[in-house]
Amino acid sequence: MTVVVAVIAAALTVWGIVAYNLLVRDRARVAAAWSDVDVQLKRRHDLIPKLVEVVQQHAGYERGVLERLVLARAQAQEAASGPADRSRPEAALGRDLRNLMAVAEAYPELKASQGFLDLQRGVSQAEDQIQFARRYYNGTVNNLNTRVDTFPDLLVARLLGFRPAEYFELQAPGEAQPAEVR
Numbered sequence: 001m002t003v004v005v006a007v008i009a010a011a012l013t014v015w016g017i018v019a020y021n022l023l024v025r026d027r028a029r030v031a032a033a034w035s036d037v038d039v040q041l042k043r044r045h046d047l048i049p050k051l052v053e054v055v056q057q058h059a060g061y062e063r064g065v066l067e068r069l070v071l072a073r074a075q076a077q078e079a080a081s082g083p084a085d086r087s088r089p090e091a092a093l094g095r096d097l098r099n100l101m102a103v104a105e106a107y108p109e110l111k112a113s114q115g116f117l118d119l120q121r122g123v124s125q126a127e128d129q130i131q132f133a134r135r136y137y138n139g140t141v142n143n144l145n146t147r148v149d150t151f152p153d154l155l156v157a158r159l160l161g162f163r164p165a166e167y168f169e170l171q172a173p174g175e176a177q178p179a180e181v182r
């Protein structure tokens with residue numbers, strides 16, 4: 001009888017260790033994936049002042065569009081670091097960036113500027129990378145949240161204080177589209 005109890009205790013201990021290690025691994029993947037999203041968002045933020053400068057040189061009277069973009073960038077940079085806090089200002093920034101690209105279509109000299117075209121291509125690539133990073137991040141969050149909320153791993157998760165992570169979600173369906181390069 002004591003052998004059976006010892007085997008059961010050993011099996012529960014091994015299961016607890018494995019469950020804990022998987023939870024730690026998934027939590028680390030979520031943190032690393034969020035770091036990747038953050039890097040891509042910062043890359044987009046870094047491109048915006050250059051883009052604004054080029055547009056100002058060619059289309060100085062589109063002041064309202066540029067001011068909204070600069071304000072949206074500032075708000076996105078000031079937002080707290082969590083996905084829920086960053087989602088709304090980043091969505092506004094993406095929307096204003098798409099508006100700027102649409103306005104730029106009205107200026108043939110701007111569309112012909114190599115500097116603008118290079119920046120437009122860079123912004124488009126940054127938007128693509130943000131989408132890839134966001135998709136990967138949300139996948140890792142899904143894995144962690146599934147493990148935290150499913151039996152029997154939820155026993156270890158709750159006992160050791162693991163919590164579900166936040167998704168980095170789009171605010172509106174149109175935000176899934178990256179800025180266009182024509």
